[in-house]
Amino acid sequence: MEFQAYWLLALPLFFGLGWVAARLDLRQLLTESRALPAAYFKGLNFLLNEQPDQAIEAFSEVARSHQQTTELHFALGSLFRRRGELDRATRLHQTLVDRSEPGSDQRLAALHELAQDYQKAGLLDRAEALFLELRGSEYQESALRCLRDIYVAEKEWDKAIETARAMSSRPGLEPPEREIANYLCELAALDFAQGRRADADRRIAEALLANRRCVRASILQGEWCAREGRVLEAIECWSRVEQQNADYLFLVAPLVHQAYRGLDRADDSLALLTRWLEQHPGLDLLTLVFQAVLEVRGPQAALALVRTELHRHPSLPALDRFLEASLLQGLTAAPGGASVERVDLEVARDVVQRQVNRQSVFICRQCGFKARKFHWHCPACGQWESYPPRRHAELDESGRAPSM
Ligand SMILES: [Zn+2]
Structure with a gap:
């Protein structure tokens, strides 16, 4: 194809069209930015300058004057809750609930937020009622977890068990069976304290059915037998821990030693404890066996x-x-x-x-809370069995017990 001189005329034409298109885009952008209230940019500016209080006030102004900015309302609400401004969070989420159509997605989302506000404020009855309303919705899983936490806080173990059973176990999360076994142990201890020994035994059997490695169930059962004077049976219960999870032997070693001492069979105690130490070495077990040997020999x-x-x-x-x-x-x-x-x-x-x-120290796997004493239930984050049965001094950098 040959070059035609008139093609040169097309060049300024294309250039002109490009310029017009760019102007149009710019105008569109300017119109859109004018539609955004100035307070919004003020808020952004405060956020960038790390002045969250002023940013919140600016965004609240936008939310007040632009009722249709639902997402902004939700974002502000959860920000208020996170900062502990529960009054403001509750008011905002209540407004969103009142404004939305019954059964709409927005109403469910607002109810979910409002329920969390109540839970954080300690208004557990109100939170429970709202979370119960959310069962069967897309918020079911989160609602069930919050309900379980409420029942645990209120020590309503039966309801906690029922809720934990309804929760689906997801990869990466603790299976609910371990928690359920712990709730059953709580109920069993209550039964025993109130003289219902048969019920206590039934609960312990249920706990072991939910989690056959539930060390706590064996410890409790042993304690009851010892209190009733059936010391050999108690030692049998505590010795079960070796098969369930030998890392927890340090919890039963002092009980076994005391029980054998009561029977005047210190040699049997030392034989058992030194075998445990040989086969399942650990810092706490070493301390206990050391003290026992020192005391006896x-x-x-x-x-x-x-x-x-x-x-x-x-x-x-x-x-x-x-x-x-x-x-x-x-x-x-x-x-x-x-x-x-x-x-x-x-x-x-x-x-x-x-x-x-x-x-x-024992360090909670979930929240990192350090404790000198071993806990089944983390006093900081409320997780069950989140403390590894070994002290920090014994764990290597990967958090596992080094092979001994
Ligand atoms: Zn914790």
């Missing part, structure tokens, strides 16, 4: 035990016990003799003990 035997443990599983907590035993042994060997070695040992033990104490 004296410092020399205790020192021999921790020396073996230190060689088998070298760790800071084991070293701490070893230094403690060495000091005790020295104390009996040379009473009152403040040799130089003893002073050195005391300083070393002090340093090691401080470090071990700092790390001797």
